[in-house]
Amino acid sequence: MTDRNLDAVTGAFSFTGGFIARRLLAAGRRVRTLTNHPHRPGAEEMEVDVTPLQFEDREALIQSLRGVDVLYNTYWIRFPHAGIGFGDAVANTRRLIGAAAEAGVRKVVHISVSNPSADSPLDYYSGKARAEAIVRESGLAWAVVRPTLIFGQGDILLNNIAWLLRRMPVFLVPGNGAYRLQPVAGDDVADIAIWAAGLTDSVTVDAAGPDIMSYAELVDSIAIAIHHTRRIVFTPPALTLLAARVVGRSVNDVVLTPQELDGLMDELLVSKEPPRGTSRIDDWLLRNSDTLGTKYASELDRHFRRPL
Numbered sequence: 001m002t003d004r005n006l007d008a009v010t011g012a013f014s015f016t017g018g019f020i021a022r023r024l025l026a027a028g029r030r031v032r033t034l035t036n037h038p039h040r041p042g043a044e045e046m047e048v049d050v051t052p053l054q055f056e057d058r059e060a061l062i063q064s065l066r067g068v069d070v071l072y073n074t075y076w077i078r079f080p081h082a083g084i085g086f087g088d089a090v091a092n093t094r095r096l097i098g099a100a101a102e103a104g105v106r107k108v109v110h111i112s113v114s115n116p117s118a119d120s121p122l123d124y125y126s127g128k129a130r131a132e133a134i135v136r137e138s139g140l141a142w143a144v145v146r147p148t149l150i151f152g153q154g155d156i157l158l159n160n161i162a163w164l165l166r167r168m169p170v171f172l173v174p175g176n177g178a179y180r181l182q183p184v185a186g187d188d189v190a191d192i193a194i195w196a197a198g199l200t201d202s203v204t205v206d207a208a209g210p211d212i213m214s215y216a217e218l219v220d221s222i223a224i225a226i227h228h229t230r231r232i233v234f235t236p237p238a239l240t241l242l243a244a245r246v247v248g249r250s251v252n253d254v255v256l257t258p259q260e261l262d263g264l265m266d267e268l269l270v271s272k273e274p275p276r277g278t279s280r281i282d283d284w285l286l287r288n289s290d291t292l293g294t295k296y297a298s299e300l301d302r303h304f305r306r307p308l
Contacts, residue, residue: 004069005028005029005030005069006029006030006031006032006067006068006069007024007029007030007031007032007068007069007070007071007072007197008031008032008033008034008064008065008068008070008071008072008105009021009024009031009032009033009034009048009071009072009074010033010034010035010053010071010072010073010074010075010096011033011034011035011037011053011074011075012031012033012035012046012048013033013035013037013038013046014035014037014074014302014303015150015152015154015155015156015186015302016074016111016147016150016186016189017033017072017074018046018154018186019152019186019187019189019190020072020074020189020190020193020194021033021046021048022046022190023187023190023191023194024072024194025046025047025048027194030049031046031047031048031049032048032049032050032051032064032068033048033049033050033051034051034052034053034061034064034065034096035050035051035052035053036052036053037302037303038050051064052064053075055092055095055096058095058098058099061095061096061099062099062102062103063103064099064103065099065100065103065105066103066104067103067104068100068103068105069105069106069107070105070106070107070108070109070197071100071105071107071108071109072109072111072193072197073093073096073097073108073109073110073111073135074111075089075092075093075096076089076093076111076128076131077089077303078254078257078260078299078303079124079254079257079259079260081254081300081303081304082304085123086123086124086126086127087127089127089131090127090130090131090134093131093134093135094134097134097135097138097140098138100138100140101138101139101140105140106140106141107140107141107142107143107197108135108138108140108141108142108143109142109143109144109145109193109194109196109197110131110132110135110142110143110144110145111145111147111189111193112128112131112132112144112145112146112147113125113128113146113147113268114146114147114148114182114206114208114268114269114270114271115146115268115269115270115272116128116129116132116146117129118130118133122259122262122263122268123259124259124260124263125263125268132144132204136202141202142202143193143196143197143199143202143203143204143205144203144204144205145189145192145193145196145205145206145207146204146205146206146207146271147184147189147206147207147208148181148182148183148184148206148207148208148209148269148270148271149181149182149183149184149269150183150184150185150186150189151183151184151185151186151281151284152185152186152187152284153186153288154186154297155186155297156297156299156302158218158222158285158292159292159293159295159296159297160255160293160296160297161218161219161222161293162222162225162226162228162292162293163293163294163295163296163297164247164293165219165222165223165226165228165229165230165293166226166228166293166294168230169230169231170230170231170232170233171219171223171230171231171232171233172232172233172235172239172240172243173215173216173219173232173233173234173235173240174234174235174236174237174239174240174241174261174265175234175236175237175265176216176234177214177215177216177219177232177234178214178215178216179214179215179264179265179266179267180212180213180214180215180267180270181212181213181214181215181218181264181267181269181270182208182209182211182212182213182269182270182271182275183209183211183213183218183281184207184208184209184275184277184279185209185277185279185281185284187279188207188209188276188277188278188279189207189277192205192207192276192277193207205273205276206271206272206273206276207276207277208270208271208273208275208276208277209275209277209278209279209280209281210275210277210278210279210280211280211281211282212270213281215264216232218281219232220232221281221282221285222285222292222293225282225285225286225288225289225292226285226289226292226293227289228293237261237265240256240261241256241258241261244256251296251298252298252300253296253298253299253300253301254299254300
């Protein structure tokens with residue numbers, strides 16, 4: 001029998017999943033996480049049931065979802081690595097959603113991205129569209145939540161912009177920097193996801209914050225907040241990517257991918273809907289100015305390397 005007070009979150013110890021899991025726990029819900037990273041920093045502070053996320057073991061995957069009311073799915077990959085590409089992420093999503101249906105999960109809330117398209121030349125965005133289609137065709141009640149650029153505790157992108165601003169004599173901005181984005185707080189994304197879970201109808205909604213700004217304005221806002229203003233140099237995108245690869249080699253990480261840059265410059269991180277998020281990014285930057293960018297945040301360490 002399904003426990004209507006038990007929800008599952010893929011990656012409750014990850015960035016987006018953490019916001020959702022903490023919100024659910026604060027509301028008195030029981031939370032089970034499906035994760036392959038049970039020992040991330042801060043995991044011990046979250047009182048959740050932990051079970052492995054085993055895409056290749058269908059029976060184990062079904063069993064991990066038995067008794068779950070709502071599955072909040074945040075699973076995806078930022079870029080191909082270690083033999084796992086976007087096509088694999090789509091296939092894994094299919095396995096997960098199929099297991100949820102078999103296990104009797106009542107509803108799936110799927111975290112996607114703003115402006116996905118099956119016709120997109122960017123595999124990240126076309127893969128996201130394919131994953132959404134799997135959710136809609138699952139036979140389950142569903143909600144698809146499409147965040148723009150998520151910020152909050154544990155952020156990588158904004159943290160590493162601040163890290164570069166603290167250390168480099170100049171900061172490279174690809175193109176003219178005038179292309180826009182619309183940041184949304186992780187807590188707002190969690191609130192929207194939980195709201196969507198409570199709806200009777202299946203819905204697709206954007207999760208975007210109240211501020212639309214250019215990328216150059218975002219960099220300026222971060223620099224002002226951390227008191228490390230730097231000369232901004234506008235460069236061809238290819239030169240920015242080359243510099244990102246050089247920095248990446250020095251920190252043993254992937255700093256920026258061509259698809260991420262293309263999506264940013266194509267303004268895919270701007271919603272076409274009225275904003276549902278209410279938290280302003282400048283407020284968050286000022287509250288976190290003392291710690292933002294003091295340490296580099298590694299994507300590979302977080303998702304692919306096991307802690308010692």
